[in-house]
Amino acid sequence: MSRHIRTFVSRILLPVSAAAAAWLGVPTVLEAQDAPTLESTAAAIELVQRHADFLWTLLAAILVFLMQAGFSLIEAGMTRAKNAVNICMKNLMDLSMGSLVFWLVGFGIMFGPGGGWFGTSGFMLSDYATDQDPWLYVFWIFQTVFAATAATIVSGAMAERTKFTTYMMYTVFLTGFVYPVFGSWAWGSLYKGGGWLEGLGFIDFAGSTVVHSVGGWAALAGAIVIGPRLGRFTVDGRPRAMPGHNLVYATLGMFILWFGWFGFNAGSTTAATMDIALIAVNTNLSAAAGAVAAMVTAWTFLKKPDATMTINGALAGLVGITAGCANVTPGASVLIGLTAGALVVFSVLFFDRRQIDDPVGAISVHGVCGAWGTLAAGLFNAGGVTLAIIGVQLVGIVVAFLWAFTTMFVFFKLVDMTFGIRVSPEEEIAGLDAFEHGNEAYGPDTFSSSAAGITA
Amino acid sequence: MSRHIRTFVSRILLPVSAAAAAWLGVPTVLEAQDAPTLESTAAAIELVQRHADFLWTLLAAILVFLMQAGFSLIEAGMTRAKNAVNICMKNLMDLSMGSLVFWLVGFGIMFGPGGGWFGTSGFMLSDYATDQDPWLYVFWIFQTVFAATAATIVSGAMAERTKFTTYMMYTVFLTGFVYPVFGSWAWGSLYKGGGWLEGLGFIDFAGSTVVHSVGGWAALAGAIVIGPRLGRFTVDGRPRAMPGHNLVYATLGMFILWFGWFGFNAGSTTAATMDIALIAVNTNLSAAAGAVAAMVTAWTFLKKPDATMTINGALAGLVGITAGCANVTPGASVLIGLTAGALVVFSVLFFDRRQIDDPVGAISVHGVCGAWGTLAAGLFNAGGVTLAIIGVQLVGIVVAFLWAFTTMFVFFKLVDMTFGIRVSPEEEIAGLDAFEHGNEAYGPDTFSSSAAGITA
Amino acid sequence: MSRHIRTFVSRILLPVSAAAAAWLGVPTVLEAQDAPTLESTAAAIELVQRHADFLWTLLAAILVFLMQAGFSLIEAGMTRAKNAVNICMKNLMDLSMGSLVFWLVGFGIMFGPGGGWFGTSGFMLSDYATDQDPWLYVFWIFQTVFAATAATIVSGAMAERTKFTTYMMYTVFLTGFVYPVFGSWAWGSLYKGGGWLEGLGFIDFAGSTVVHSVGGWAALAGAIVIGPRLGRFTVDGRPRAMPGHNLVYATLGMFILWFGWFGFNAGSTTAATMDIALIAVNTNLSAAAGAVAAMVTAWTFLKKPDATMTINGALAGLVGITAGCANVTPGASVLIGLTAGALVVFSVLFFDRRQIDDPVGAISVHGVCGAWGTLAAGLFNAGGVTLAIIGVQLVGIVVAFLWAFTTMFVFFKLVDMTFGIRVSPEEEIAGLDAFEHGNEAYGPDTFSSSAAGITA
Amino acid sequence: MKKVEGIIRPHLLESVKTALQDAGVVGMTVTEVKGFGRQKGQPESYRGTEYKVEFLPKLKVEVVVAEAILEDVVSAFLAAAKTGKFGDGKVFVSPLDDVIRIRTEERGESAI
Amino acid sequence: MKKVEGIIRPHLLESVKTALQDAGVVGMTVTEVKGFGRQKGQPESYRGTEYKVEFLPKLKVEVVVAEAILEDVVSAFLAAAKTGKFGDGKVFVSPLDDVIRIRTEERGESAI
Amino acid sequence: MKKVEGIIRPHLLESVKTALQDAGVVGMTVTEVKGFGRQKGQPESYRGTEYKVEFLPKLKVEVVVAEAILEDVVSAFLAAAKTGKFGDGKVFVSPLDDVIRIRTEERGESAI
Numbered sequence A, B, C: 001m002s003r004h005i006r007t008f009v010s011r012i013l014l015p016v017s018a019a020a021a022a023w024l025g026v027p028t029v030l031e032a033q034d035a036p037t038l039e040s041t042a043a044a045i046e047l048v049q050r051h052a053d054f055l056w057t058l059l060a061a062i063l064v065f066l067m068q069a070g071f072s073l074i075e076a077g078m079t080r081a082k083n084a085v086n087i088c089m090k091n092l093m094d095l096s097m098g099s100l101v102f103w104l105v106g107f108g109i110m111f112g113p114g115g116g117w118f119g120t121s122g123f124m125l126s127d128y129a130t131d132q133d134p135w136l137y138v139f140w141i142f143q144t145v146f147a148a149t150a151a152t153i154v155s156g157a158m159a160e161r162t163k164f165t166t167y168m169m170y171t172v173f174l175t176g177f178v179y180p181v182f183g184s185w186a187w188g189s190l191y192k193g194g195g196w197l198e199g200l201g202f203i204d205f206a207g208s209t210v211v212h213s214v215g216g217w218a219a220l221a222g223a224i225v226i227g228p229r230l231g232r233f234t235v236d237g238r239p240r241a242m243p244g245h246n247l248v249y250a251t252l253g254m255f256i257l258w259f260g261w262f263g264f265n266a267g268s269t270t271a272a273t274m275d276i277a278l279i280a281v282n283t284n285l286s287a288a289a290g291a292v293a294a295m296v297t298a299w300t301f302l303k304k305p306d307a308t309m310t311i312n313g314a315l316a317g318l319v320g321i322t323a324g325c326a327n328v329t330p331g332a333s334v335l336i337g338l339t340a341g342a343l344v345v346f347s348v349l350f351f352d353r354r355q356i357d358d359p360v361g362a363i364s365v366h367g368v369c370g371a372w373g374t375l376a377a378g379l380f381n382a383g384g385v386t387l388a389i390i391g392v393q394l395v396g397i398v399v400a401f402l403w404a405f406t407t408m409f410v411f412f413k414l415v416d417m418t419f420g421i422r423v424s425p426e427e428e429i430a431g432l433d434a435f436e437h438g439n440e441a442y443g444p445d446t447f448s449s450s451a452a453g454i455t456a
Numbered sequence D, E, F: 001m002k003k004v005e006g007i008i009r010p011h012l013l014e015s016v017k018t019a020l021q022d023a024g025v026v027g028m029t030v031t032e033v034k035g036f037g038r039q040k041g042q043p044e045s046y047r048g049t050e051y052k053v054e055f056l057p058k059l060k061v062e063v064v065v066a067e068a069i070l071e072d073v074v075s076a077f078l079a080a081a082k083t084g085k086f087g088d089g090k091v092f093v094s095p096l097d098d099v100i101r102i103r104t105e106e107r108g109e110s111a112i
């Protein structure tokens, strides 16, 4: 943009940030005109640090943003080709609808001041008008991608059989109500809210419970209400394999999620500090340990090092360290990851045995390992562990389950009784892509070359 | 690298940046030897801010860089398997050739001082020798990935029928002449140039017009000159569906583009300021609104929520907010995105009806929505809107069309009359991968296992 | 996290970084209570710069992290579908096992103080307890992703025929011993070590030799010991084409690697300085030149612009500039890239002729071009070139080959004689996915829909 | 000996397989095919252009059988592949001169 | 009743389909196959190793018809699938004992 | 004229092709199929659920030949496709009424 526009921008819309022109060589963080004083210098330093905080928080948000692509790939890869378009659309809508809904209501409920139960103002970023503080913007985008992440967890667990319309109602309900309400209890004070749970000293640095368990328990409710995919279990209830259609997608998705998770965890400082180093180390070690543990567990109990279990293991390690990434040591992170990796394998088998069909293992990865991570954040607390700390952690874990599972179970039941939640067997067999979207993920190349076999 | 090398590097090649050794614990941004004075402190603060500006601008450039992968995926996914290698190679060459050509001539034309029409010096980064200011480097890389983006837009619109050699001539011509010349009119003053358009106060913060419309109108010229793919329209001119071969690629590509766009828009501050927060919020809201609007529009008018239209909608929202991302409010961004999302669907149908074959919708997304975004930057200007502002915006929109469409139309016509622009029908039917590159995107696995069916 | 937790975190675990609360508006980098003095201001400035250094180094590490996904895609894409899961699992284990092993022993060997041959302390991040300096954490994660990169290079060269168990032994051996030992010679002084090679003034800024050649020569040893894939060469020794199964994956992988390489090279400053600008420019120009040169070379000598060669060319340019990215000019970078791009094509043909089967060209890209890049860093040294400089570079190149090739050759031979290194012909024909992992990368969709053809 | 080819709906393969085994079939060969006929595909639309997929996914199940069990095999197809809706498919019975089992070089009925 | 199998070039399916319908065919089954014959593939090269793809993509169009329209069907193939260049393909006519429509269990000509 | 269909192991296509050419065959059509029979697949497991893949990848090689070389063609299959293990496959020989080469409209033996 031209210099003209930039200063214009700053003047009109944003608190004077003369630094915007730094590269032009003119002094900027300090008012050029008069000689620097100790006070002006001090203020300038704070301003530069503040710029760094904005930079880090925004970059972290951008990293978390890409996790949507990771979820799309892992979910599409671990399900069948005939439903790939539908999975992608669901993830895209979690993000798109989610962003709009969180802007309209979610953020206000989660971070607005309120009666202690949830926020009641600050909708549509209205606080900017009053405060003129751009921090609101960077904080909002960081929180928005978190909300979208919570929403997208359910998509995998209900894959291959859920009506697209119903799914969108769910997305609006979760990002607009269920997630922000619980969030206000644990994280409200990060902005203008304040919740009873954080008041107790609940430790959930980046959201093992607030984001992942809430999403995971919502997924559990959904999977129970909608029931398993046709043919997923034999008449006498034994599970039948229903292999995903592309494990390369699943692997790529896992790497992208791991990549984004550095922003998810380390970004939760929302400040450019040295704390981010330890957090990133813990995140990486726990994920690595999770992958190894899941692989070994699968190898031992299921004969082969199953790739999908190993992938789940890496994610389990990531979910597991999310709560405690800032208050445990690297050594503890390895233990947390190892446990999560083993746990996720048994959890997947458990839900299979209970005939709860979760094509991608979302319930086990996010729900179960989210709970484990929240507990571990207390158990391995570098500051020492007390019964009080453990107690508070358990309260948070239980409340999250009760809140998310109950509200979503009721919601899904109601929707099922009214609009219906599941597609017809005919559609399920043919695939949701054709019926819901009129698309096919993989064009019948022979039959489309020179559009043969197609009549306009 | 060893301490030895680092200081060596700084000494020989770069303006002293002692901070390079910060982590060694020795004071660095301040000259250690003598006690700090107010002046040295002030200078040090400026230096740290400058480091932050470099950091942000480079990171933004890196984000924009990845958009090349996004374009490759979206274009490959929305076309047929037999041309996937060709699409990938075209995108890789847009970036590779583009980088070299922009280094050789493009940058100088766009940002060098000149007679007002375009720059005439500063080729091959020659200014560094004179100024010794490394800002040139970071600014160059940021501008280079922008140029590559403009170039790659055309690749999708002319997909599945363009000669590879011809395509590379086009890339050189666009990144070396068409794009930088227009760029110098609107953005020249960002470095040492200066153009008449920015002089009028033209608002195009991150390039709805400079990058996207220019690329989009070039795409229109190309699509018209080369004509539709075989079988794309019936003899009586009705369009026939030619489904893309992988909508998962298309979705992943869209997410990667959205991801990179945060760097594209917020990075255009080329400074670590608080402005980046609002810009990122606007970018995200407009993209989300675009996706939702396109989906609803397709659902309403085309019966189903078509995935490819929804993907185009997200991109339409991104292109639409690019010009005004820094001078409109979040609320306005939502409106801009909603409009762009609806607009792109009708635009795609419009060009189909005119029998202009654009496999990926590049003309509608980048050309049409780029124009809309440029207008919107005036209409929703937070600083208030005047007829003058609108007038200038319209001038920019029209001039961009005249310049890009005309020059490229003539270019493509000339190339067509000389070298020929389109492959043979035989090649088009068999696919460009085999004929142009001697490759197949998807190895005939059965037939290649133990190399059966193949004779060396 | 709640304010409570944050300060808690800082207090317990991390050196006071009050800035963590910057966004709360309270002064932070300066102690608020007492008026600023020149000294406190100076210290505050250093602290902010330090924060920027942490930010950049961590972000660079995150970029490098994603290169694992790039390697997975390029290797999976250039091999056959029946081995895609195995390739993905190998890459995931390089990262996961690698992270754990490098934490346990590798880092200490590479950067711990020691008798000059390699480090002997600092295992499991133990130095943090003594120094309380979080720099260790950010430096560790940056170095860890480098180690994982070195490890993953071999995976491609030994693809489609190596036992999974054997591969994991290799990964542990390389990341735990071979890589860190050489690394200590060239880079030890970056932390607490110090090696004879850097003592001589060896220039390898980001690792053309330390990372890439070491990985490349290990790959050569592996490829020789394990021998070519069944059917790769005719009885009379002529190579037979064995096309990869997905060149779109390969292209995406290449873009992701290029993307990550900006972190790899520019991040090696491990400081937020202006040096990063030149480094990024050089990296981009060399990669671009490499791609173009490889394409032209293939076109000239192999009749067609082969996509896989062009992709190798971009990577060759990246490997080639890695050593000298900070001490050569942009013009020199273009020359280095052009040479690397041509070189890689002939190198691939050379190893083919010697019947050394390297499905992805890892030996040529990383080994050969790594050596070239290390030499070029001396030849094009902006500070001027002397015989001494060239001599030292050659010493480094030769020593790297002797060390990496010999140790790995012996290792692979021993493993082969004991556990066996290669899968059975039956398994090789059926594919490693089924036998090693019990998975198929691409679910037989028809045969899995409603689980037909499958009996639990 | 006869060759029986059944064109069936893909998702019914499992039950057809079982029915054929009950009828005494030990081996069969299955091919993914596209079928054109009375059954009309779900109208699809791509970027606003509607189109009918006229060639629908089917499976062709080929079984070589001895005359003796021919009728049982045909009935097995009818029993397992029938939904009563357009698109159930067809069974074709054609003559066969000889069968050879590659592994043992047996010929004729014993090779089936 | 006869079974007619035509091996054709993939991109000509549309016209062959139309020609067959004009000849009175209501149903057909199409399979993607690889053909080997006089037509030689475009020489390809992968990483510098040249190779000829000898097995080229073709479509096999199977139609079961009543004797009555056999000749029309054969001519339909000739009319719609012929380019005159190597690789146009072949038409095979073979005997058929019986046809059963699964949906209705009709047998013989009426089941076609 | 006869039609010979051989079901073989995919990786043996190359040798079968050569053997057939030696037997005088100039053209053939190959289809990727899934075979069910005595040979049992490698037991696989997906996320802990074991399953046997019963339908294994095979190739069907179709050749239309003149009676004269029928036996050589059959022996070619036996020679090139035999490993002696379960799953080698089968060769089916069936009658053929007519062959037409689309390119030249030749009919009968000369069209093969």
Ligand SMILES: Nc1ncnc2c1ncn2[C@@H]1O[C@H](COP(=O)(O)OP(=O)(O)O)[C@@H](O)[C@H]1O
Residues within 6 Å of the ligand: D007, D034, D035, D036, D037, D038, D039, D056, D058, D085, D086, D087, D088, D089, D090, E026, E027, E028, E029, E030, E062, E063, E064, E065, E101, E102, E103, E112
């Ligand atoms: N005359 C024919 N020749 C070959 N295949 C046929 C013929 N008629 C039908 N088919 C196959 O049978 C399938 C079902 O036929 P269709 O007419 O759709 O339903 P139905 O058999 O129930 O009348 C078609 O998709 C096609 O594969």
Ligand SMILES: Nc1ncnc2c1ncn2[C@@H]1O[C@H](COP(=O)(O)OP(=O)(O)O)[C@@H](O)[C@H]1O
Residues within 6 Å of the ligand: E007, E034, E035, E036, E037, E038, E039, E056, E058, E085, E086, E087, E088, E089, E090, F026, F027, F028, F029, F030, F062, F063, F064, F065, F101, F102, F103, F112
């Ligand atoms: N004897 C044969 N048996 C089976 N299929 C054959 C035979 N000869 C040719 N074909 C099929 O016909 C196709 C075209 O034959 P080809 O010899 O290439 O050209 P043309 O038929 O024009 O002489 C081949 O690709 C193959 O699929």
Ligand SMILES: Nc1ncnc2c1ncn2[C@@H]1O[C@H](COP(=O)(O)OP(=O)(O)O)[C@@H](O)[C@H]1O
Residues within 6 Å of the ligand: D026, D027, D028, D029, D030, D062, D063, D064, D065, D101, D102, D103, D112, F007, F034, F035, F036, F037, F038, F039, F056, F058, F085, F086, F087, F088, F089, F090
């Ligand atoms: N009766 C049959 N009809 C059709 N195809 C058959 C029949 N029996 C076997 N096949 C085919 O032959 C293949 C090999 O048969 P199988 O019984 O597994 O081994 P073998 O032929 O060595 O006894 C099977 O996979 C199947 O494709």
